[in-house]
Amino acid sequence: MRPGKIVDLFAGPGGLDVAAEKLGVPTVGVEWDASACETRRAAGLATVEGDVRLYGPSHFSDADVLAGGPPCQTFTVAGGGAGRRALDEVLHFVKRMVAREKQEDIKRDLSRLEDERTGLVLEPLRWALSAIDEEEKPYKAIILEQVPAVLPVWEAYAAALQDEGYSVDCGILRTEEYGVPQTRRRALLIARQGDEKVALPSPTHRRYRKGVPREVGEQALQPWRTMAEALGERPDFFVISNYGTGGDPKARGRRASWEPSATITGKIFRNRVVSPRGVELKRFSSPEAGCLQTFPRNYPWSGRDVGQQIGNAVPPRLAMHVLCAAFGWSTPSDAQLQSLETWEHRGAAQMTDPHNASRASMEYV
Numbered sequence: 001m002r003p004g005k006i007v008d009l010f011a012g013p014g015g016l017d018v019a020a021e022k023l024g025v026p027t028v029g030v031e032w033d034a035s036a037c038e039t040r041r042a043a044g045l046a047t048v049e050g051d052v053r054l055y056g057p058s059h060f061s062d063a064d065v066l067a068g069g070p071p072c073q074t075f076t077v078a079g080g081g082a083g084r085r086a087l088d089e090v091l092h093f094v095k096r097m098v099a100r101e102k103q104e105d106i107k108r109d110l111s112r113l114e115d116e117r118t119g120l121v122l123e124p125l126r127w128a129l130s131a132i133d134e135e136e137k138p139y140k141a142i143i144l145e146q147v148p149a150v151l152p153v154w155e156a157y158a159a160a161l162q163d164e165g166y167s168v169d170c171g172i173l174r175t176e177e178y179g180v181p182q183t184r185r186r187a188l189l190i191a192r193q194g195d196e197k198v199a200l201p202s203p204t205h206r207r208y209r210k211g212v213p214r215e216v217g218e219q220a221l222q223p224w225r226t227m228a229e230a231l232g233e234r235p236d237f238f239v240i241s242n243y244g245t246g247g248d249p250k251a252r253g254r255r256a257s258w259e260p261s262a263t264i265t266g267k268i269f270r271n272r273v274v275s276p277r278g279v280e281l282k283r284f285s286s287p288e289a290g291c292l293q294t295f296p297r298n299y300p301w302s303g304r305d306v307g308q309q310i311g312n313a314v315p316p317r318l319a320m321h322v323l324c325a326a327f328g329w330s331t332p333s334d335a336q337l338q339s340l341e342t343w344e345h346r347g348a349a350q351m352t353d354p355h356n357a358s359r360a361s362m363e364y365v
Contacts, residue, residue: 001140001192001327007060009052009068009124013039015314016067016143018295019323021045022316022339023332028063030055035303042300043343048354052123057131057139059354065326066131068124069145069314071117086118087152093122094156097129098163121146121153125160132164141326142191145314148172154189166191167198173318177203179222179337180294180315181230182261190326201325208260228257230291237281241271261292266308268292286310294318296343316340 003025008016011029013036020027028046031037037049048055057063096106103126110119124144132138142161144154151172158168170189175182178201192198205224206217214223228234237257253262268289273281284292286301289310294317301309317340320332 003065003140003327005060005063006065006067007057007063007127009066009127010070010120011040011045011047012036012069012313013295013299013301013309014043014045015293015295015316016069016145016319016323017045018043018299018340018343019316019319022336023320023323025065025323028060033309035305036309038303039299039301039306039309042302042345044345052120052127055354057127057135057137061135061137064137064139065141065143066124066127066139067143068127070121070123070150071312086113086115087149089113090118090121090153091156093119094125094153094160097122097125098160100129100133121150125157128161128164138164138193140193142166142189143322143326144189145319145322146187148185148187151187154187157189158191161191166193167196169199171200173200173322174203174207175315175318176208176224176260177205177221178318178321179205179225180260180317181225181227182264182292182315183208184263184315186314186318188322190322192326192328196328198328199325201321201331204321204331224260226258227255227261227292230294231257231288234281236276238274238276239271240274241267264289264292264311266305266311268311269307294340296341298345299343300345 006020006025006027008027008029011017011031014029017027017029028048029040030048030050030052031040032049032051034049037047040047093106093110113119128139128142144157151170154170158170161168168189168191170187172185173188175184175186188200190198190200203221205222206214208224234257239255239261241253241262255262269283271283273283275281286306287297289307290299290301291297293310293313294315317337320336320340324330324332
């Protein structure tokens with residue numbers, strides 16, 4: 001298929017959008033975090049700063065692909081766990097939405113959840129069903145991304161979308177298996193209209209296993225990429241972080257520059273960087289942290305909480321693989337992947353707020 005435009009919900013600083021634009025597919029992102037919007041505008045990405053709950057397909061009538069990565073804080077292991085406790089409730093809401101219960105009743109009951117952010121994971125389904133029922137213009141493809149704990153929700157989505165005439169696949173992907181110099185697990189869903197089978201992208205790189213050399217593994221696959229390859233300029237180092245330790249200082253994670261990074265989080269700038277002899281080195285800069293997420297080295301990070309923006313983002317390299325799979329295209333070429341290393345600055349992007357413009361006059365600049 002040849003997509004026309006992607007509307008990206010919870011678009012963040014632009015991880016998926018960067019990949020799509022490099023593939024020649026225009027995007028518009030809906031994001032309510034002011035700092036992430038500042039970064040997006042600096043990068044020249046079309047952006048609506050606002051709450052996705054206030055918009056719908058009718059506001060973006062030229063978009064024929066839906067993407068989204070709802071906030072993960074209530075589902076992630078590092079969070080308070082409200083999403084996990086509410087998982088059964090969320091799955092029940094999916095059934096109610098598929099049964100076309102009144103939106104007013106569903107909205108009322110969502111407001112009673114322990115954490116309102118939990119209900120945001122249902123927004124892509126609302127948009128998808130609205131495009132079918134109200135606009136009579138189903139999205140040609142749907143791409144969704146979240147933390148692994150959300151996989152049961154994506155599986156419920158998959159059943160619902162299959163009933164609506166989509167071919168769907170979902171599962172857990174490991175980012176290092178797609179050339180991202182970082183071990184990060186994400187729950188992905190891709191759907192495409194029609195009976196033609198759709199499948200998540202196949203790995204291109206070997207899986208990282210601590211203590212196992214890069215050269216060991218499936219020989220048809222490339223070795224996983226290291227932090228040193230991504231950063232290029234630093235001498236050998238170790239990164240010391242508290243990811244996955246539950247805050248226990250005795251269990252701090254430790255990765256060498258000749259390994260992939262541990263999962264990049266919003267606390268990336270707190271991670272210590274030391275030499276093999278234990279000498280404290282300069283901590284990661286914004287461009288370096290972005291590179292570990294496979295953003296272009298010259299990406300114009302702006303606003304506050306840049307670490308959080310980077311940690312919450314979809315790695316563009318993973319997104320490029322996922323988009324190609326969703327559209328039925330071949331695996332990204334080396335040239336397409338290498339294009340992610342730099343970003344052409346386009347100046348600040350302006351977009352008319354869909355709430356204050358007719359469909360005919362809505363413009364993306």
